[in-house]
Amino acid sequence: MDKKEEIELISGVNVLKCMRCGKCSGTCPSYDEMEYHPHQFVYMVETGNIDPLINSESLYRCLSCFACVERCPRGVEPAKVIEAVRLSAIRQKGANHLKAEQVPELIDDDVPQQLLVSAFRKYSK
Amino acid sequence: MIYSYYPGCTLKNKAADLDMYARQSAAALGFELREIEEWQCCGGVYPMAKDEIATKLSSVRNLNDAKMHGQSLVTLCSACHNVIKQVNNDMRTNEDIRTRANNYLKLDEPYNGETEVLHYLEVLRDVIGFDAVKEKVTNPLKGKKIAAYYGCLLLRPGSVLKMDDPENPSIMEDLIKAMGATPVVYPMRNECCGGYLSLEDKPAVAKRRETIVNSAKDFGCDCIITACPLCMYNLKKNESGVPVYYFTELLADALGLKAASEETA
Ligand code: SF4
Ligand code: SF4
Numbered sequence A: 001m002d003k004k005e006e007i008e009l010i011s012g013v014n015v016l017k018c019m020r021c022g023k024c025s026g027t028c029p030s031y032d033e034m035e036y037h038p039h040q041f042v043y044m045v046e047t048g049n050i051d052p053l054i055n056s057e058s059l060y061r062c063l064s065c066f067a068c069v070e071r072c073p074r075g076v077e078p079a080k081v082i083e084a085v086r087l088s089a090i091r092q093k094g095a096n097h098l099k100a101e102q103v104p105e106l107i108d109d110d111v112p113q114q115l116l117v118s119a120f121r122k123y124s125k
Numbered sequence B: 001m002i003y004s005y006y007p008g009c010t011l012k013n014k015a016a017d018l019d020m021y022a023r024q025s026a027a028a029l030g031f032e033l034r035e036i037e038e039w040q041c042c043g044g045v046y047p048m049a050k051d052e053i054a055t056k057l058s059s060v061r062n063l064n065d066a067k068m069h070g071q072s073l074v075t076l077c078s079a080c081h082n083v084i085k086q087v088n089n090d091m092r093t094n095e096d097i098r099t100r101a102n103n104y105l106k107l108d109e110p111y112n113g114e115t116e117v118l119h120y121l122e123v124l125r126d127v128i129g130f131d132a133v134k135e136k137v138t139n140p141l142k143g144k145k146i147a148a149y150y151g152c153l154l155l156r157p158g159s160v161l162k163m164d165d166p167e168n169p170s171i172m173e174d175l176i177k178a179m180g181a182t183p184v185v186y187p188m189r190n191e192c193c194g195g196y197l198s199l200e201d202k203p204a205v206a207k208r209r210e211t212i213v214n215s216a217k218d219f220g221c222d223c224i225i226t227a228c229p230l231c232m233y234n235l236k237k238n239e240s241g242v243p244v245y246y247f248t249e250l251l252a253d254a255l256g257l258k259a260a261s262e263e264t265a
Helices: A001-011 A023-027 A038-046 A067-071 A078-090 A100-106 A113-123 B016-029 B054-068 B077-091 B096-103 B120-128 B130-136 B171-178 B195-200 B200-219 B229-236 B247-254 B259-265
Strands: B002-006 B032-035 B074-075 B118-121 B147-148 B183-184 B224-225 B244-246
Touching: A001 A078, A023 A067, A023 A113, A038 A078, A038 A100, A038 B259, A067 A078, A067 B224, A113 B120, A113 B195, A113 B229, B002 B054, B016 B032, B016 B120, B016 B130, B016 B244, B016 B247, B016 B259, B054 B077, B054 B096, B074 B077, B077 B096, B077 B118, B077 B247, B118 B120, B118 B247, B120 B171, B130 B171, B147 B171, B171 B183, B171 B247, B195 B200, B195 B229, B200 B229, B224 B247, B229 B244, B244 B247, B247 B259
Parallel strands: B002 B032, B002 B074, B074 B118, B147 B183, B147 B224, B224 B244
Antiparallel strands: none
C-alpha cells in the first residue's frame, strides 16, 4: 500500500471530490499558523505529494474544530485528511510530537485536564 | 426523570463548578443525574480515523452503561458531548467499527448505538422546556447582556450532533431569555477558541481569544457563557476583562440557588 492509499484508508475520504474552492482554508481558524493549508492537504494527497505534509508542523496546528468539515460544499471532510496524515507521522516509532516530560514547563495552575487529554490524543501514540 | 450522566475528567477537577451548578439546577428543575459508575475518560477529541478502535472504546463503555440502565445519557462538557455522540454515530452507522468494537468488548449483548445522547442544554430545551425553566426563575438576571459562546464542539458536525443549526444556533440564546437576561448575538460565537493549541502555541490562542471576546464586546455584552472547560480556560484571561461563566452557574443564579448556597456556605 502506498502512502496515498494509506491516507485514504485511515481517513475514509475521497480526495477526488474536492473542487478546489478553498473554502476550507478560508474558514480555518489556524490558517495563519499553517505552512500547508487544509485545501493543500487535500490536493497534495490527491497528487501523492505527501512527504512534505508528514514533515510539516502544520499537522499540529489543526484544532479538530470541524469548521472545514461543516462548510466544505463537497463534503470532503478535510480535517479527516489532516488527521490521517498526522497519524501516519506519529504512528512511526519514536515520532510522538508531545512527550510527557515536556508537559510541566508548558502548563500553569489553571490548565484543565481536558487540555492535556486532548493534546495527548492529537500529538502522541 | 432519571438520566445517566457522564461528567468527564475535568468536571471532577478544574471545572467542578460546571458540574455542581448543573446538579443543583437539575434537582430544582425536577430531573436527576445518575453518574455512571466507573466511567472512563472520553479522550477529549473525537478519534476521526476509521481504523482506530481502542480510542473509541471508553465512549462505547459509557454508552453501554446507560443502555443497561434503560436511560438516555446526558453530557455537559462540550468535548465529552462531541466525542461520545460521534462515537455513538459510528456504532450505529459504521459496520466495521461496530463489529470490531463489539468483538473486543465482549459485552453481554452487542452495543449498536442504541443510547440516546443528550446535552444538558437539550434536556432543558426539549424535555423540561424553556417556558418551564422560566417559571422556576426566582432571580431573573434582568438587564444583563449575555453573549453565548458555542465554540466548535457543541454544534459540529451538524449532521451528527443535531443539537441546533450549526451556523445560526439559538439554544443558548433561548436559555438566556428564559433566565430573564438579554442575549447578545455576535459573529464569532461558533468559531473555535484555539483548543489544545494553548499548550504549545500560546500567542496563536491569545489572538483567537481577543478576536472572539472583542466580537462579543463590540455587540455589547456584559459577560460570556460557555459549556466547555477548555473554552473557559482559553477565553477567561482576556485583555478587556469580560467575565466568562459556565452557563450552569448563571442558571443556578437565576433559579435562586446560588444565593441560597452562599448563605449556607
Ligand atoms: S472546501 Fe471542500 S471542495 Fe473546497 S477546497 Fe476545501 S476540500 Fe476542496
Ligand atoms: S478542523 Fe482543522 S483544518 Fe479544519 S477548519 Fe478546524 S483547524 Fe482548520
